[in-house]
Amino acid sequence: xxxxxxxxxxxxxxxxxxxxxxxxxxxxxxxxxxxxxxxxxxxxxxxxxxxxxxxxxxxxxxxxxxxxxxxxxxxxxxxxxxxxxxxxxxxxxxxxxxxxxxxxxxxxxxxxxxxxxxxxxxxxxxxxxxxxxxxxxxxxxxxxxxxxxxxxxxxxxxxxxxxxxxxxxxxxxxxxxxxxxxxxxxxxxxxxxxxxxxxxxxxxxxxxxxxxxxxxxxxxxxxxxxxxxxxxxxxxxxxxxxxxxxxxxxxxxxxxxxxxxxxxxxxxxxxxxxxxxxxxxxxxxxxxxxxxxxxxxxxxxxxxxxxxxxxxxxxxxxxxxxxxxxxxxxxxxxxxxxxxxxxxxxxxxxxxxxxxxxxxxxxxxxxxxxxxxxxxxxxxxxxxxxxxxxxxxxxxxxxxxxxxxxxxxxxxxxxxxxxx
Ligand SMILES: [Zn+2]
Numbered sequence: 528x529x530x531x532x533x534x535x536x537x538x539x540x541x542x543x544x545x546x547x548x549x550x551x552x553x554x555x556x557x558x559x560x561x562x563x564x565x566x567x568x569x570x571x572x573x574x575x576x577x578x579x580x581x582x583x584x585x586x587x588x589x590x591x592x593x594x595x596x597x598x599x600x601x602x603x604x605x606x607x608x609x610x611x612x613x614x615x616x617x618x619x620x621x622x623x624x625x626x627x628x629x630x631x632x633x634x635x636x637x638x639x640x641x642x643x644x645x646x647x648x649x650x651x652x653x654x655x656x657x658x659x660x661x662x663x664x665x666x667x668x669x670x671x672x673x674x675x676x677x678x679x680x681x682x683x684x685x686x687x688x689x690x691x692x693x694x695x696x697x698x699x700x701x702x703x704x705x706x707x708x709x710x711x712x713x714x715x716x717x718x719x720x721x722x723x724x725x726x727x728x729x730x731x732x733x734x735x736x737x738x739x740x741x742x743x744x745x746x747x748x749x750x751x752x753x754x755x756x757x758x759x760x761x762x763x764x765x766x767x768x769x770x771x772x773x774x775x776x777x778x779x780x781x782x783x784x785x786x787x788x789x790x791x792x793x794x795x796x797x798x799x800x801x802x803x804x805x806x807x808x809x810x811x812x813x814x815x816x817x818x819x820x821x822x823x824x825x826x827x828x829x830x831x832x833x834x835x836x837x838x839x840x841x842x843x844x845x846x847x848x849x850x851x852x853x854x855x856x857x858x859x860x861x862x863x864x865x866x867x868x869x870x871x872x873x874x875x876x877x878x879x880x881x882x883x884x885x886x887x888x889x890x891x892x893x894x895x896x897x898x899x900x901x902x903x904x905x906x907x908x909x910x911x912x913x914x915x916x917x918x919x920x921x922x923x924x925x926x927x928x929x930x931x932x933x934x935x936x937x938x939x940x941x942x943x944x945x946x947x
Contacts, residue, residue, distance in 0.1 A: 531613040531622035531629055535603050536739045536762055537731030541596075544726060545611045546622075552590040553620025556670060591724050592697040595679070595705045595715060598728030601761025604706035605677045607728060609633060612640050612673045612704060628668065639666040640673045650676070652685035659693040662701050672701040679705035680714040687716050694722045730760035733891075740769055757894055759876055764869065777804060781870045782877055782897050785904060785944065794941040801870055801941075802934050809862035817855050824851055867933055871924050877901055878917035885910035912947050919943035 532542045594611070596604040613632035614622030616639065623629055631637040641658060643650060658674060666672045676682070682690065694703055703723075707714045710725055736755035739762065740746040746754070746769045757778065758765035767774045781804075784797050828844040876893035880901035883890050885908070892898045905913060923940035927933050 530624040531610040531617070531633065533624070534606055534739065534743065535610060535728075537735035538603065538607065538728050541607060541726050541728055545607070545614065548590050549611065549614035549617070549620060549622055552615055552671070553617075555590060556620070592701060593694045593703045593705070593719075593723040594726060595707055595710060595720065595723045596726045596728060597707055597709050597714075599708065599730050599760070601758070601763055601765075602728040602730055603762060604728060605675070606762075607726065608675045608677075608704040608706055609642075612637075612675060612702075615671045615673060615702060616640065616668065628670070632673075637668070639668050639671060640675065643674070643676045644678070650678075650682045650686050652683060652689055655682070655686035655689040659689055662693065662703075663698045666700050670700075672698065673704065674701070675704045675706070677706050679719075680707040687719060691716070691719050691722070694719060731762065733760065736760065736762055736765050740765060744769070746770070753895055756891065757873075757876075757896075759872065759893055777808060777870070778873055780804060781873045782894060782900075784874060784941075785877060786900065788941065788945040791942070791945070794945040795938060798934065798938040798941045801937055802867070805863050805867035805870060805933075808866040809859060812866075813855070813859050813862050817859075820851060820855070824848065864927065864933070867927065867937075868924060871920055871927075875917060875920040875924075878904075878913055878920060881905045881908065882910060882913040882917055885913050908947060915947060916944050 532545065535542050594608075596607045598604050609632065610622060613624075613629045614620070616628035616632045616637055617623055618626045618628045624633075628637070632640050635642060641661065643654070643658060662672050662674045664672065676690070679690075690703070693701075697703075705715070705719075705723065709715075710720050712720075733752070733755040736758065737748070737751040740751035740755065741748050744766060746766075750769050751765075754765040754769035757768055768778065781801070784801070787797055788794055824847060828847065873894075877897060877900075880892040880894055880898060881904040883892070884898075884902050884905035892901065894901070908916065919940050922943075923936045926936040926939075
């Protein structure tokens with residue numbers, strides 16, 4: 528039986544730092560010394576000892592009350608945050624993986640661990656205020672109150688300020704675990720960053736991803752190796768590719784794009800197909816939860832009845848429905864962007880393969896199953912042409928990130944790919 532850090536693929540340094548912190552946190556709980564009255568809590572004092580260098584080389588052995596897990600998508604930011612939360616709630620203080628503290632944290636049922644997963648494009652201020660308020664209460668299990676914020680880069684400014692206040696004056700037994708792509712000011716405000724210790728995660732090597740797919744998910748080694756390479760270090764994506772035939776089909780369709788670009792019309796057709804595929808994938812992924820939410824809200828509102836106050840209740844109901852629709856629309860937009868981005872990453876991998884083949888670089892291809900096609904591309908386009916195409920895909924990603932309408936960005940990319 529592996530412990531709670533077993534699923535953190537290829538992150539030895541981060542795991543070592545988190546183990547030290549968990550041990551230090553457990554020692555804190557065992558310490559009989561009460562915090563000085565009115566003064567800063569013991570956690571703060573401990574954190575200050577290590578504030579000198581929060582960098583990756585020496586993340587410090589101690590515990591602190593605010594952490595940021597950074598790394599590329601799929602590197603396991605939220606997996607790391609959850610594992611650390613489990614280690615903090617572990618009755619043995621180690622993250623054994625089998626005690627009730629570990630178990631309930633990992634299954635999302637621990638009373639003192641709250642997980643925020645933004646569903647729309649951003650985390651709002653109301654959600655954050657409610658969370659901060661609840662996090663200030665004493666931990667019911669006697670260990671730590673933990674708030675995990677996935678995608679902390681999607682906090683609104685107001686929500687970020689509410690969070691900052693809580694991090695600046697943390698309740699004695701509350702720990703904040705934030706996840707973000709990086710500590711760039713675009714992702715996380717400088718003031719929040721300055722209060723947190725950073726745990727950088729790296730992109731796990733394909734071999735490490737394949738190993739975990741075989742060990743944990745029971746996937747056949749050859750399939751695991753292919754999926755790990757194709758997913759480019761993204762563990763969740765590798766798992767989906769290995770297991771879900773529809774995910775494989777969508778990927779096949781994306782990788783068919785390069786050979787379909789035979790003219791201007793074909794380029795526009797390919798753009799439409801890519802956009803529509805992303806829309807369809809996103810719609811499928813949110814449809815079920817949208818419907819469940821609508822039903823739940825209508826049931827709750829339907830119980831209102833008539834009589835005194837009914838008119839006011841109706842007005843309130845209309846507002847709530849509108850809120851829900853707004854949230855759902857925002858979530859659908861996010862899901863579409865995520866789906867389109869995955870497709871672009873796959874496509875970038877293909878042109879990257881063509882480039883390394885043109886350069887005869889001794890590195891493994893991303894897409895082993897389209898390697899011969901990439902080889903043909905390499906011969907036709909040479910290194911420069913391959914690089915120009917790769918750049919066209921990356922520019923399309925950047926444009927969409929900068930809020931250019933996806934269809935326009937994708938059309939421009941397809942034309943650039945066709946013309947070379
Ligand atoms: Zn445990």
